[in-house]
Amino acid sequence: MTATSARESPFTLDSSRSRDFRLYWLAGGVNLLGSQASGLVLPLVALAISGSPTAAGLVGGVGLAGRLVTAPVAGVLADRLPRKAMMVTALLVAAGAIGMVTATLAAGAATLAVLTGAAFVEGVAQAGYESAGAGAIRRVLPADDKQALARLEARNHAMRIAGPMLGGALFQVARWMPFLADVMTYLIAAACVAAIRTDLSPQRTARHSFLTDLRAGLRFVWRRKFLRFVTFWAAGINFVLGALVYHTILVTGRRGDLPVSIGLILAIASVGGLIGALAAPGVLRRVRPVVAIPVVSWVTVGLVALLAVARQPWSYGLIFGLIFLLTPIVAIVFQSRAITVTPDHLQGRVATVIGTTGDVLRVFAPVVAGALVARFAPGIAALSLAVLTALLAAYATVNVRRLRTSAPTVRED
Numbered sequence: 001m002t003a004t005s006a007r008e009s010p011f012t013l014d015s016s017r018s019r020d021f022r023l024y025w026l027a028g029g030v031n032l033l034g035s036q037a038s039g040l041v042l043p044l045v046a047l048a049i050s051g052s053p054t055a056a057g058l059v060g061g062v063g064l065a066g067r068l069v070t071a072p073v074a075g076v077l078a079d080r081l082p083r084k085a086m087m088v089t090a091l092l093v094a095a096g097a098i099g100m101v102t103a104t105l106a107a108g109a110a111t112l113a114v115l116t117g118a119a120f121v122e123g124v125a126q127a128g129y130e131s132a133g134a135g136a137i138r139r140v141l142p143a144d145d146k147q148a149l150a151r152l153e154a155r156n157h158a159m160r161i162a163g164p165m166l167g168g169a170l171f172q173v174a175r176w177m178p179f180l181a182d183v184m185t186y187l188i189a190a191a192c193v194a195a196i197r198t199d200l201s202p203q204r205t206a207r208h209s210f211l212t213d214l215r216a217g218l219r220f221v222w223r224r225k226f227l228r229f230v231t232f233w234a235a236g237i238n239f240v241l242g243a244l245v246y247h248t249i250l251v252t253g254r255r256g257d258l259p260v261s262i263g264l265i266l267a268i269a270s271v272g273g274l275i276g277a278l279a280a281p282g283v284l285r286r287v288r289p290v291v292a293i294p295v296v297s298w299v300t301v302g303l304v305a306l307l308a309v310a311r312q313p314w315s316y317g318l319i320f321g322l323i324f325l326l327t328p329i330v331a332i333v334f335q336s337r338a339i340t341v342t343p344d345h346l347q348g349r350v351a352t353v354i355g356t357t358g359d360v361l362r363v364f365a366p367v368v369a370g371a372l373v374a375r376f377a378p379g380i381a382a383l384s385l386a387v388l389t390a391l392l393a394a395y396a397t398v399n400v401r402r403l404r405t406s407a408p409t410v411r412e413d
Contacts, residue, residue: 308382
């Protein structure tokens with residue numbers, strides 16, 4: 001792999017590598033745009049068909065279950081199979097599943113079973129795409145290029161703003177149109193991945209059984225203190241941010257704020273994340289990660305505590321915007337180092353272990369937020385989440401020294 005300075009943009013590399021990074025960036029962007037557009041309206045369609053909020057929630061839960069159940073298998077396969085072919089296949093399978101939803105809605109024949117089945121298949125396919133994509137990322141950009149990672153992070157935040165807006169607008173025209181848009185974005189993403197020229201296939205030195213490969217990925221993460229630290233931190237921040245979002249939705253909803261106000265809060269949060277991701281490389285050029293991480297962590301604790309005194313939607317939006325402005329700084333540092341210390345043949349499994357751990361814990365965030373809001377006053381509930389954030393900040397502060405002690409190069413096991 002060609003090494004470059006952490007300050008270099010990936011677009012200063014040779015034209016072929018620059019082209020492949022742009023295709024990788026675009027594929028992930030249009031994929032997320034379509035998924036966000038259809039994901040917004042899928043519960044509404046399920047509710048209209050079934051008349052049951054529980055059934056509508058089940059559809060979304062089945063999609064998440066498909067991803068979580070498939071992720072360990074996909075992680076192993078991403079370190080065995082040609083990753084480009086795996087990504088393209090996963091995108092085409094997802095397009096087929098959502099295409100079924102589109103066709104049945106357009107024909108007026110959609111059922112809850114169709115929606116549930118499609119959501120599960122799409123979740124399975126997304127797990128395959130994400131695992132293979134995570135395994136391939138080291139081939140298309142320098143592992144220590146925080147500028148490139150920031151662009152990926154900024155892309156994700158931008159699509160989370162544009163996707164729901166697109167889905168809502170298309171839904172006003174016809175129920176099936178957001179799903180047609182999702183199918184089209186899957187096909188565009190597949191074409192972008194297929195056009196990548198870089199060999200994304202994993203470096204395999206030996207063949208082992210599936211369970212042996214799965215255990216190797218888990219063992220690699222557990223035995224590296226830094227990767228173990230990142231796994232716990234990522235799971236913790238996913239849980240805290242998920243609980244904060246649901247806490248805000250529940251509190252503002254009980255106060256009688258309009259849904260548009262809640263949407264505005266989440267939009268401001270995404271804008272904050274977008275700005276934070278774009279600004280993160282500049283900040284990290286001026287402030288050492290071992291300083292930036294504790295500072296960001298403890299400032300975030302203070303911002304979460306401020307939710308205890310927030311009353312108006314604009315104040316919630318401002319606080320969330322600032323929280324999401326700061327978190328990309330830490331996320332980009334950890335992602336960059338995790339990619340660097342992981343050998344190529346383990347990239348898919350390590351990324352899957354870290355991501356799946358966070359997803360599993362995030363499932364419980366709405367439950368915890370709901371219990372806090374139901375049992376305590378809004379201020380007490382917010383302070384409880386601030387305490388959780390403080391524990392996470394203390395964990396990061398204590399363990400930040402591992403950024404200095406972790407070897408910058410990988411050791412093949």
